[in-house]
Amino acid sequence: MPSALPPATLEGWYALHQVFAATWPALRALPPGRRADLAGAAQRVFTEIAQEAGEGWTQAVRLVGGGADWMLVHLRPTLEELAAVQQRVKSSPLADVMRLEYDYLSVTEAGLYHATAEAARAGSRGARSSAAASTRRPPRSSPRRTCAPACIRSPPRGCPTSPSTP
Numbered sequence: 068m069p070s071a072l073p074p075a076t077l078e079g080w081y082a083l084h085q086v087f088a089a090t091w092p093a094l095r096a097l098p099p100g101r102r103a104d105l106a107g108a109a110q111r112v113f114t115e116i117a118q119e120a121g122e123g124w125t126q127a128v129r130l131v132g133g134g135a136d137w138m139l140v141h142l143r144p145t146l147e148e149l150a151a152v153q154q155r156v157k158s159s160p161l162a163d164v165m166r167l168e169y170d171y172l173s174v175t176e177a178g179l180y181h182a183t184a185e186a187a188r189a190g191s192r193g194a195r196s197s198a199a200a201s202t203r204r205p206p207r208s209s210p211r212r213t214c215a216p217a218c219i220r221s222p223p224r225g226c227p228t229s230p231s232t233p
Contacts, residue, residue, distance in 0.1 A: 079175035080123070083149045085156065087165040094164050108160040115201045116141075116152055123148060135168045170195070 097105065114127050123143035130138055139156065142150045149172070157163070 072115065077177040078179055080142055080144050080147055081149050082173045082175065083120070083141045083143075084171050084173070085137075085141075085153070085167060086135045086169040087137045087139070088134060088168050089136045090164050090166055097164075105160055111181060112155070112159040112161060116155060119152070119155075119187065125152065137165070 082130070094102065113125070115126065123141065125139060125141045128138045128140065130136055141149055141152045143152065
């Protein structure tokens, strides 16, 4: 019999994926000195974003195919921090030569599917005699680890699935 309980989840970190296309005519029209200045400004922006990330991180990835050139992936523990990094990119000198093609926001979550299923099974056993129920193995108390691989390697502070979390 299916459970009437929806699977429980715990929200994790927020990820913003930004896909940009370079405006090649604008880049080509810049004098060589200005292009060098722009490259230096880009390096400073990415260094500042990395330093401001705190617990989060940002990764720039060059894309092949699909009509876009770069993807920035920002992972932060709060939406406010993501909004700040998004605004930082928009207000940088790169905004003059990069066109945002697509972006999306996602939330990592720790699924407590196993714990929810155990709770549902325990609830259905409640009608049975306590003597029969006492012979069964008790349900697991810890959730299964369902975080992303990066979270497993280096879990964020307070992650409920982290083995170091009390």
